[in-house]
Amino acid sequence: MKRWLRLVVGGCTMTLLCALSACSDLGYYVDCARGHLSLLSRRQPVEELLRAESTPIELRQRLEEIELLRDFASDRLSLPENGSYRCYADLERPYVVWNVVAADEFSLSPRTWCFPIAGCVSYRGYYSEEQANAFAETLRQKGADVYLYGVPAYSTLGWFDDPLLNTFVEAPLTSVAGTIFHELAHQQFYVKDDSAFNEAFAQVVEETGVRLWLQETEGAAGVIRWEKKRQRQEEMAVLLDATREELMTLYTSGQAPEILRQRKEEILTALRATLATFRPQGTGARAFDLWLARPFNNARFVSSATYRELVPPLRQLLQQAEGDLTIFYREVEKLGDLGMLERRAHLAVIARPAESS
Secondary structure (H helix, E strand, C coil), X not given: CHHHHHHHCCCCCCCCCCCCCCCCCHHHHHHHHHHHHHHHHCCEEHHHXXXXXXXXXXXXXXXXXXXXXXXXXXXXXXXXXXXXCCEEECCCCCCCEEEEEEECCCCCCECCEEECCCEEECCEEECCHHHHHHHHHHHHHCCCEEEEEEECCCCCCCCCCCCEEHHHHCCXXXXXXXXXXXXXXXXXXXXXXXXXXXXXXXXXXXXHHHHHHHHHHCHHHHHHHHHHHHHHHHHHHHHHHHHHHHHHHHXXXXXXXXXXXXHHHHHHHHHHHHHHHHCCCCCCHHHHHHHXXXXXXXXXXXXXXXXXXXXXXXXXXXXXXXXXXXXXXXXXXXXXXXXXXHHXXXXXXXXXXXHHC
């Protein structure tokens, strides 16, 4: 299920928006701090769990596999070597946080929330699903398109040692690998006020890491299987991007609200019908059905754009570095030192070879 979820929202970064900053909403601050402290209190060192006879066999086997993944992340991907993902916590719930994304009825620009440490981000996270639903409802009452989704993992950007969580360790091992590489990438690099750049960077590191890991553990056959699944997801993502462009054209057409509303519904209905043709057979069918059943609206497209918009130029940048991640990281740092507009201009130049090839 996580792979279908990530297509639209990805492995998302919840950056302790309140626990690391001074929030104007005191209640939200308290809930964030309490939620993260509760998570930290549940941590158990992986080494101790591997030694303990009481550890279930399935969990023990998975933790042993993840230990190898964690070493691979630092040794082969040059990602931070620290205490992150060296502990495990069972939260006894399906997600660690629930994120709320919002956009106006006829806009694909996300509403943002700004904090001193994390900067401005296009989502607001809650440790309580009930509180997330309540906040989402207040936005809906004000006429916004809202998308609420559960998040299996997040990064504290190196402020804390992030633990392995029950919310993602039971997923297929390739998915677990992607999550760990993705979240460690956020520790490697993060720039304030640019969610799209941060997520694109983490996505490129994730897919590069998974490919290398499969090559070393399963050989070419494993990579080919993964690439086939990834290609199907790319095809769906291209469809989502095309629909997003169609909506953007509609919203800037200057037509009356009732016409915009009707045409918007027609576009989204057509999208759902086309996406249904991508339904997999057997494994993954139920997860796909659940994913497809969720409402499509502007907020959901905002999430998709945040995780995909800048991936192509960053893939090209990695290619220019001849696949050397240390060089890639240095070049990304240079881009991070630029202002938003200058960074976008540089990325547009980088993307041109990929677009013309």
